[in-house]
Amino acid sequence: MKLKPGIESLDTDNVNVSHTSPLREFAILLVSAFALLALVYVLLGLLIDRAVDWIDPATEKAVFGQLSSALDDGTPPTNAEASLQDLVNRIQQCLDPGYQVEVDLVAESAPNAFALPGGRMIVTQGLIDQMESENGLAFVLAHELGHFANRDHLRGLGRGVVLAALSSIVLGTDSGLDAVFAPASMAGQARFSRERESDADRVSLGALQCHYQHVSGADAFFRALKTAGYGDESEPAYVHFFASHPDVDSRIASLKRLSREAGYASGRERPLPEALQ
Amino acid sequence: MSQLAIFVVLLALGYGFGRMAESRHYRSIVEREQRHARISTLTLRTLESEPATVRRTQLVSGNVVISVDYFKRVAAGLRGFFGGNVQAYESLVDRARREAVLRLKESCPGAAHILNLRVETSSIYKGRGNGIGSVEVLAYGTAVYFDVE
């Protein structure tokens, strides 16, 4: 046999590689993945909304009661806590989520409040420190009670679980894709909670009108935050209160609009209870 | 949001550097393949007829490890979700195989043929789980030197 060495194929006629643009392939894959995930997320979200409507407050208390009492610090309530609980009890007469909500005051300097499954509300000392009147505090507490009444705390929990499961099971944690889906899904979550937040605000204003016969001071918390220089979107501790609106100003404006539309009155604000001053 | 920014930057860097390295590598591969075309690489075990006296035979090898870049890895990850042809890795395998054979040839510039050429993938990275991954190719064969014809 006579050997006649040749050379391998050059770039253009190389059959072993594809000649389409890698960026094009990447874009198609990314868009498809996003579309698919968005679809699954929306469907599961709807499913959760249905499931949450099924769980009545008594069932919730039975399921999450254990967890809720595990969070209790066990110490007898301080004067401040008792005073806070008293305020919640009074507002609950106007806005009843279906069970007794228990309040815990935690020594945390970032102003925030949460509604946890099982009827436990967490309020930070930082939030109390920002308050100048009872009405301002009552608005935030009623806002959280509104979340309980609207079952948002369960929806939020459910969606959080779904998101975590979706990104880790479907995409895997080692593909590097979770890095791109995490912020994207966060944006979806924020949009979802924007609606829930403004609904809680609306319910809260109604409770204030019912309890005090006026809604003055409802925006006190946000005005105080503004003076204190908070309200920057990047402040992570205030995510809950800024998820609904990009900045404090538009939140204050939306509260004004809501109370004008509902025809709520204005009046004299009450000072903070002594134990909370 | 910063997470997304980091991701996009890594992706862009991976793409940029990856493309640069790849086109430079291909230029080098094509140029060297032409230069070393005289040495024929065969999968035959023996030559049926020898044109001259065999002076020497020797085992020669060439190996190469080429890392996957970030862009390719993410693209392949997405591909792993939908299935199909992983285009992102094709050029890596192609480059690694040709580079390994070229290195093998460069180790025996005076040889006339490489007999019994074998190309294998080795596996330093296997089982590394979260490791970025790489393509590893080992080429080996028997170099045959003839007395001057």
Ligand SMILES: [Zn+2]
């Ligand atoms: Zn809220």
